Amino acid sequence: MASTSSGGPKVCFNSTCNQLLVVPRHGWLRRTGDFADLCDRCCSAFEDGKFCDTFHLNASGWRCCESCGKQIHCGCIVSFHMFILLDAGGIECLKCAKTEYILVCTVAYELYLLILTPNPTWPCASHSLRGPAERISDFSSKRPRIYYWIKSCTMAASTHTRDDSSERFVNGSWRVSAQEKIGDKALTSGIQYDEQHNLFKDVSYQSHFHTNATPLSSLPATFAPHDKKMETGNVSGIHVKRLRAPPSVGKLSSNNNGAGPSLENQAHNTKAQGETRSCHQILQRYWSQFTGHERQQLSGGSHAKITPLFEKVLTASDAGKIGRLVLPKKYAEAYLPPISQPEGCPLVVQDLNGKDWVLQYRFWPNNNSKMYVLEGITPFLQSMQLRAGDTVTFSRLEPEGKLVMGFRKVSPAFPYDKGNETTDMRIPAHEESLKDDIALKSRNIDGTWSEVDKNSIRAKRKKGGKMCSNSKNLKLNEEQILQFSVTLEQIQGLLRPPLTNSPTIVVIEGVEFEDFQEAPIIGSPTALLTDNVDGSLCSTMAEPTPDHLERMLPMINHENQKSLKTIEGLDALADLAVHDGIHNGTKHKSNHSTPTPITHHDPTPREQQVGKSMHKRNPFILADAMRSFQMLYGNENQKEGPDLPDLSREKPSDSTFKNQNIDLNIQPEREEELYPVSDSMGIMRLVEESTQRYMKQQQQQQKLSFNGITDGAHKNHDL
DNA sequence: GTGTTGCATGGAT
DNA sequence: AATCCATGCAACA
Numbered sequence: 001m002a003s004t005s006s007g008g009p010k011v012c013f014n015s016t017c018n019q020l021l022v023v024p025r026h027g028w029l030r031r032t033g034d035f036a037d038l039c040d041r042c043c044s045a046f047e048d049g050k051f052c053d054t055f056h057l058n059a060s061g062w063r064c065c066e067s068c069g070k071q072i073h074c075g076c077i078v079s080f081h082m083f084i085l086l087d088a089g090g091i092e093c094l095k096c097a098k099t100e101y102i103l104v105c106t107v108a109y110e111l112y113l114l115i116l117t118p119n120p121t122w123p124c125a126s127h128s129l130r131g132p133a134e135r136i137s138d139f140s141s142k143r144p145r146i147y148y149w150i151k152s153c154t155m156a157a158s159t160h161t162r163d164d165s166s167e168r169f170v171n172g173s174w175r176v177s178a179q180e181k182i183g184d185k186a187l188t189s190g191i192q193y194d195e196q197h198n199l200f201k202d203v204s205y206q207s208h209f210h211t212n213a214t215p216l217s218s219l220p221a222t223f224a225p226h227d228k229k230m231e232t233g234n235v236s237g238i239h240v241k242r243l244r245a246p247p248s249v250g251k252l253s254s255n256n257n258g259a260g261p262s263l264e265n266q267a268h269n270t271k272a273q274g275e276t277r278s279c280h281q282i283l284q285r286y287w288s289q290f291t292g293h294e295r296q297q298l299s300g301g302s303h304a305k306i307t308p309l310f311e312k313v314l315t316a317s318d319a320g321k322i323g324r325l326v327l328p329k330k331y332a333e334a335y336l337p338p339i340s341q342p343e344g345c346p347l348v349v350q351d352l353n354g355k356d357w358v359l360q361y362r363f364w365p366n367n368n369s370k371m372y373v374l375e376g377i378t379p380f381l382q383s384m385q386l387r388a389g390d391t392v393t394f395s396r397l398e399p400e401g402k403l404v405m406g407f408r409k410v411s412p413a414f415p416y417d418k419g420n421e422t423t424d425m426r427i428p429a430h431e432e433s434l435k436d437d438i439a440l441k442s443r444n445i446d447g448t449w450s451e452v453d454k455n456s457i458r459a460k461r462k463k464g465g466k467m468c469s470n471s472k473n474l475k476l477n478e479e480q481i482l483q484f485s486v487t488l489e490q491i492q493g494l495l496r497p498p499l500t501n502s503p504t505i506v507v508i509e510g511v512e513f514e515d516f517q518e519a520p521i522i523g524s525p526t527a528l529l530t531d532n533v534d535g536s537l538c539s540t541m542a543e544p545t546p547d548h549l550e551r552m553l554p555m556i557n558h559e560n561q562k563s564l565k566t567i568e569g570l571d572a573l574a575d576l577a578v579h580d581g582i583h584n585g586t587k588h589k590s591n592h593s594t595p596t597p598i599t600h601h602d603p604t605p606r607e608q609q610v611g612k613s614m615h616k617r618n619p620f621i622l623a624d625a626m627r628s629f630q631m632l633y634g635n636e637n638q639k640e641g642p643d644l645p646d647l648s649r650e651k652p653s654d655s656t657f658k659n660q661n662i663d664l665n666i667q668p669e670r671e672e673e674l675y676p677v678s679d680s681m682g683i684m685r686l687v688e689e690s691t692q693r694y695m696k697q698q699q700q701q702q703k704l705s706f707n708g709i710t711d712g713a714h715k716n717h718d719l
Numbered sequence: 720g721t722g723t724t725g726c727a728t729g730g731a732t
Numbered sequence: 733a734a735t736c737c738a739t740g741c742a743a744c745a
Contacts, residue, residue, distance in 0.1 A: 317738055322723075326737060342725085364725060371726095371737065 012039040016055050027051075028078050052079045065093040305398035309335045311408075312392050314381070319388040323378035327361075332372035335394065336361055336403075349403045351380065357405070380405065 010021040013036035024037035027046045038046060045051045052059075052073035061075020066086055070093050073079040083091040310331040312318070318325045327336070339345055344362025351357060360375040386392065389410040397404050 315738055317740095320739095324724095326739095329736070366726075366737080367728095367735075369735070369737095375724095 010037055012042050013037050014039070014042040014051075014055060017042050030077070046078065049082065052076065052082075063091050066090040067092050306395050306404065307398055308393065308395045310394050312394075314386060314388050314390050314392060316388045318377070319381055319386065319390070321378070323376055323381075325374040325377040325392070327372040327374060329370060329372055331394075332361075332363075335396070336372070339363060347374070347403065349380075349405045350397065351384070351404070352406055385409075 010024055011017075012019045012021055013027060017039060019039040019041075021037055021039055023040075025040060025043035027036035027038040027043055030036055042051065042055070045054045056073050056076060056078075059073065059075055061073055062071050063074050063083075064071055065083070072083045072091060072093050074083060074091060083093055086092055310328065312325065312328065315326070336347065337345060339361060342363055342365065344360060347359045347361040349357045349359055357376075357380050359377060359380070361372070362375060363370040363372045381387075381392075384407050386407050386409065391408040391410075393406040393408065395404045395406060396402065
């Protein structure tokens with residue numbers, strides 16, 4: 001590369017050019033902070049994004065975009081901004097990356113987007129969020145384009161208009177602000193680049209159009225998400241929130257503003273990903289999982305845009321008679337109107353049918369904090385027939401900013417139940433993986449990465465229990481689910497028919513299940529024939545190994561096994577099968593001489609909430625296997641509320657085989673009536689009930705046998 | 720007695 | 733240790 005000698009005539013920085021510069025033009029920003037001075041021709045090539053194509057064609061470092069295949073030069077500072085490095089390796093051109101980025105940011109609507117740049121003069125500190133001060137200073141003087149999304153908010157009985165958006169140069173830095181009128185209040189939102197501190201600030205404040213309104217001091221300072229990872233402070237009554245300083249320029253818009261190629265630079269990568277992570281950091285705990293299909297439904301098929309905000313799995317309390325839905329504080333503060341008084345404000349929420357519901361949004365003081373609740377939720381829940389364990393989703397209809405409440409039922413028969421209007425709510429796999437990736441880390445204000453949002457993990461653990469502690473494993477993409485549905489069908493391969501019985505074939509959702517009067521037994525089919533002649537006992541197996549499961553899944557094709565193995569829950573299944581099932585199979589055998597009562601375990605509310613994950617050591621292998629599958633197959637939010645058939649109530653507990661008594665009050669047939677088998681849960685239920693019948697029959701037989709009655713089995717055939 | 724409201728408590732992270 | 737939040741519960745209507 002050419003350089004300039006101090007005092008001497010400048011030559012083009014392009015070493016392959018070296019033309020004397022009469023009027024140097026600024027090219028890329030060098031690491032020194034100076035610009036590379038280019039001649040007209042080279043600068044034009046640079047600005048057109050063709051510099052590498054022109055001058056570096058024979059250089060090394062060309063790679064193909066993983067998405068579109070376009071060749072991108074990755075070997076020089078000039079093209080440094082023209083691609084992003086993919087987490088999984090490889091690169092992606094900005095065009096492709098931008099698409100993804102826009103998508104992500106659409107989800108994370110609330111976040112301020114600071115994608116700056118007219119000119120790719122920022123060599124981008126991809127390694128550092130806070131670049132050297134000289135870069136920043138240069139950058140700040142270049143009137144960065146600030147891509148700014150104003151937040152909107154739905155408030156009951158309020159007009160909501162977006163009044164103004166402007167850019168101003170204030171005190172040496174560019175400030176973008178927008179004002180929206182919400183009722184009699186004006187929310188001025190702004191972002192300002194703080195040159196001195198090398199930061200972007202969120203400058204938002206409320207004022208009033210009318211003097212008779214609430215005093216300013218009583219109003220929350222900002223609508224911005226109250227992310228504690230952001231440093232905040234108050235300056236002259238203006239709420240200042242420190243955002244991460246973008247290290248670079250990079251305009252989201254594809255417009256070429258004439259100042260250079262409209263190329264989002266590498267900073268885009270780091271910035272976008274950083275902000276993306278930040279987005280997700282804000283959202284992930286109650287991340288709404290909408291597909292385009294659902295969004296379309298929510299928006300009534302129109303072109304209105306739906307912005308998923310967050311969601312909440314209904315707890316027993318939420319779904320109880322009180323009609324109070326506890327809202328996650330973080331998201332209540334981020335996405336709902338700010339309330340400073342415990343009384344809160346009425347909130348108009350639209351349901352999926354377009355019907356408006358007026359709820360009271362308020363909070364309670366709690367441990368120096370607040371608990372946000374939506375009161376009066378009962379009519380909505382009843383109308384939608386929602387219960388504990390179901391999920392209520394909160395989203396926003398754009399552009400009017402109306403809050404929309406959707407829902408997802410705990411047993412929507414996903415993915416088959418086409419009738420359920422909120423099925424198919426999974427987000428596409430690529431979003432999912434992105435989310436998952438994002439969920440693992442978040443970026444701190446100082447640009448470092450740290451463990452993210454433990455609440456999210458906690459929430460996911462709650463949802464998935466031990467089976468799905470990893471978010472990546474928690475949510476299955478559709479392909480996995482389909483694969484798993486096949487696996488579910490194939491589970492019959494695990495159910496060993498008692499030799500003395502012939503099955504009743506039950507077809508559910510196109511899947512044939514063999515309903516034995518005697519319970520099927522999980523075990524290796526190859527082992528079936530070698531032991532257990534009475535057909536009622538589990539086979540005893542040698543010391544099980546992890547490979548055991550594989551042998552137990554002879555009918556599952558390799559692909560599905562692979563797929564399953566990616567699911568952490570399978571480990572749990574294997575664990576159950578190997579450590580519990582087989583164990584308990586043996587135990588089961590011995591139980592013939594050790595009668596135990598069927599105890600009805602009434603789960604604590606916490607157990608209900610956590611689902612079945614608490615039942616780690618259940619002797620009834622099939623039930624647990626079913627539960628495992630159920631958890632994997634079903635919604636990750638799947639939980640059982642008090643109104644749902646709690647399998648844990650119905651299944652024998654650990655003590656089942658210790659003191660066998662028989663609870664003859666159980667009426668599985670009736671339960672079937674109550675809970676029609678129309679979904680995946682139903683399939684589980686059917687299988688489980690089948691096994692329950694078997695259990696009861698066995699126990700009855702044992703009891704009767706103990707009493708010297710020999711025809712017990714016949715008498716209890718219908719149990 | 721019943722339902723509602725507002726706060727306190729404690730488990731989970 | 734701090735925080736969140738699900739739920740309990742006393743006070744009140």
